[in-house]
Each structure stands twice: as structure tokens, then as C-alpha cells.
Amino acid sequence: MKLIYLTNVYIPGMWAHSIQVMKMCEAFKKIGLETELITGMKRGDDEEIFSYYNIKTKFKITKIPYFDFSSKGSGKLNFLMRTFSFIFFTKLKLLFKKYDILYIRTPLIGIFFNNFYLEVHELPPRLKQWHKKVFKKAKKIIVLTSFLKKELVNRGVQAEKIIIAPDAVNLEEFQINLSQAEARKKLSLPLDKKIIMYCGNFYVHDWKGVDILLKSLEHINNALCVLVGGHESEFNKIRKQYQSKNLILIKHQPHENIPVYLKVADALILPNKKGDDNSEYYTSPLKLFEYMASGNPIVASDLPSIREVLNETNAVMVEPNNPEKLALGVRGVLENNELAKKISTQALLDVKNYTWQKRAEKIIKP
Numbered sequence: 001m002k003l004i005y006l007t008n009v010y011i012p013g014m015w016a017h018s019i020q021v022m023k024m025c026e027a028f029k030k031i032g033l034e035t036e037l038i039t040g041m042k043r044g045d046d047e048e049i050f051s052y053y054n055i056k057t058k059f060k061i062t063k064i065p066y067f068d069f070s071s072k073g074s075g076k077l078n079f080l081m082r083t084f085s086f087i088f089f090t091k092l093k094l095l096f097k098k099y100d101i102l103y104i105r106t107p108l109i110g111i112f113f114n115n116f117y118l119e120v121h122e123l124p125p126r127l128k129q130w131h132k133k134v135f136k137k138a139k140k141i142i143v144l145t146s147f148l149k150k151e152l153v154n155r156g157v158q159a160e161k162i163i164i165a166p167d168a169v170n171l172e173e174f175q176i177n178l179s180q181a182e183a184r185k186k187l188s189l190p191l192d193k194k195i196i197m198y199c200g201n202f203y204v205h206d207w208k209g210v211d212i213l214l215k216s217l218e219h220i221n222n223a224l225c226v227l228v229g230g231h232e233s234e235f236n237k238i239r240k241q242y243q244s245k246n247l248i249l250i251k252h253q254p255h256e257n258i259p260v261y262l263k264v265a266d267a268l269i270l271p272n273k274k275g276d277d278n279s280e281y282y283t284s285p286l287k288l289f290e291y292m293a294s295g296n297p298i299v300a301s302d303l304p305s306i307r308e309v310l311n312e313t314n315a316v317m318v319e320p321n322n323p324e325k326l327a328l329g330v331r332g333v334l335e336n337n338e339l340a341k342k343i344s345t346q347a348l349l350d351v352k353n354y355t356w357q358k359r360a361e362k363i364i365k366p
Contacts (some may be wrong), residue, residue, distance in 0.1 A: 207279035209271030219327035
């Protein structure tokens with residue numbers, strides 16, 4: 001069987017969705033599907049891309065042309081021109097290709113195709129007629145959480161075609177032969193301090209909660225906080241607003257480097273905020289599963305979306321949007337080795353149910 005994954009995403013790119021696309025294509029290939037990724041935003045040759053995402057089981061990547069006038073100013077008009085030109089040239093390309101499964105994660109693309117698999121990560125406040133048409137045309141709809149499935153059903157989508165498939169992780173990537181001390185030496189981080197870490201985008205979405213973590217540092221005096229994944233403009237903003245000496249900011253890293261960074265931590269922080277439906281109900285953060293696979297303890301916001309995977313047996317759950325409660329949870333992990341060991345061991349066991357390959361098998365299963 002041949003699967004074509006169609007998405008106009010930057011490859012390589014800084015955002016988590018590009019990681020998910022690449023890992024899912026690898027997983028589809030691993031379970032026996034001839035897999036081809038089609039995108040207009042391929043940057044670099046295949047080997048560079050596979051190295052960036054630490055892809056071992058390789059697949060075909062095809063670049064499609066599209067019209068882009070970003071150099072003359074970005075905006076909605078350019079976005080629409082880029083999107084529709086990409087769809088047009090892709091449609092032409094696929095006229096001459098045979099495939100069994102077309103996999104997309106942009107509902108707008110579904111207007112122009114039939115009998116596709118659609119992965120949905122969020123919903124607009126109100127579904128338009130074209131949304132409903134696309135959902136009806138989809139052969140399968142893949143969602144990250146039970147809440148997203150429930151919302152789709154409430155809006156008239158057939159429950160039978162919806163598959164709940166949280167995000168996942170490649171466990172082998174995180175089984176690295178390095179001790180915590182060796183990882184810290186490799187990254188030039190201190191050996192004599194407790195380290196708490198957040199790894200991911202900073203301010204792309206406010207609900208990621210980086211501001212809550214930074215405010216919590218006022219109540220954590222015995223640890224160094226390391227934030228991995230931002231860019232220089234965000235660093236300048238943070239340095240102006242937060243004067244903590246116990247803070248290290250590290251730029252966005254290729255995905256292959258993440259296991260080493262997570263290895264250095266004494267606690268990994270998932271500070272998602274309440275007040276946004278994506279954060280509370282729809283998200284399934286990649287970092288969550290990578291945190292679990294690292295074998296280090298997790299302190300996470302107590303939100304319905306996060307509780308789809310985490311609970312008191314495999315993490316410390318804290319009140320969201322509350323820096324003091326987050327600090328209390330962090331201190332509890334840093335000061336209680338027995339608790340840290342217990343929850344990290346359970347998380348490592350639980351994450352075995354969340355691999356990319358198992359996710360791909362669940363989606364493809366008849």
C-alpha cells in the first residue's frame with residue numbers, strides 16, 4: 001500500500017508539527033507502507049532533513065512549487081495565494097500518481113480531494129459549511145484527545161470515523177548511553193546544581209505557560225532553570241522582565257539533540273495554562289511524551305488534556321496559572337528523591353503505550 005502525506009509545512013522547521021509530520025511518515029514506513037511526504041516548504045536536501053529529525057527509516061520527500069510573495073509583505077492574501085497555489089500544483093501532481101491513502105492535516109486541503117484521512121488538532125469557534133463538507137468527505141478523522149472527538153460529534157460528525165490518537169515518541173531516541181553528569185559536561189552545564197527544564201516553544205502560544213514558569217522562579221531558590229527552544233528576540237524580552245540569576249536560555253535545537261538536554265534535568269516542567277480550549281482540551285504536547293521517555297520526573301499543569309496521559313502516579317500535577325503552586329510542586333520533586341524516582345519510573349512504563357509506530361498502526365487499522 002502507498003500512503004501520501006500532504007502538508008505544506010516547513011521541513012525542517014522550528015515548530016512541533018513538523019516533528020510530528022516527519023515522525024509519522026517514518027512510522028508509516030516502518031509498518032510497511034510505501035510513504036511519500038509532499039510539501040512545498042522543503043528546505044535542504046533529504047539527508048540534512050533526516051539528520052535534523054533523527055529519522056532512521058527513510059521515505060520519499062517531494063517538493064511542490066507554490067507562489068509566495070512574502071518578500072513583498074506577509075498577510076492573509078499571501079497566505080491564501082501560497083495555500084491555493086500549493087493545492088493546485090499538488091492536485092496536478094497527484095493526477096499522475098497511484099496511491100491508497102491520502103493523509104492530510106489541513107482541513108482546507110480536503111475541499112479539493114476525496115476519501116482522505118484527516119488529522120484535526122483544533123477547531124474554530126464555529127464550523128462553516130465547508131468544514132462540515134470536509135469532515136463528511138473524510139474516510140477517517142484522527143484527533144489527539146477524547147474532548148476533541150466529543151466536540152466533533154456534538155457538531156454532527158460521525159463518531160465511528162473518529163480515531164483518538166494522542167501524540168507519541170520514539171523511545172529508542174531517548175535510550176542514550178549517558179549519565180546525567182556526562183550529559184551536563186557535554187552541554188557545559190553545572191554538575192553541582194539542581195536543574196529544572198522546559199523544552200519547547202516559548203511565546204508562540206501564550207498558553208504554553210512559560211511566563212508562569214518564569215514567575216515561579218521567585219519561589220525556587222535551590223535550582224537552576226534551563227529553557228530550551230526560544231530565539232534571541234524572546235531571550236531579550238525575558239532578560240528585561242525577569243532578573244533571575246538562576247536562569248539559562250538556550251536557542252531552538254535540532255530534534256536529535258533533545259534527548260541529551262532532557263537527560264540533564266532533575267525536573268521537567270509542563271506549565272500549560274487554563275483559559276484556552278487548545279490548552280485545556282485539545283493539545284497533546286510532544287514534549288510531554290519526550291519528558292516521559294527521558295526517565296526524569298515531570299511537574300505538569302492539572303488540565304483535562306494533560307490528564308489524558310498524566311496523573312498522580314506518573315507526575316506531580318499542579319494548579320495551572322499559579323506560579324506558587326508550580327514552585328511548590330517543583331520543590332516537592334527536588335527535595336523528595338523517593339517521589340521523583342516513583343513517578344519517573346511509572347512514566348517510563350506508561351510511555352511505552354505511546355510510540356509513533358503504535359499510533360500509525362492504530363490509524364491504519366481497518
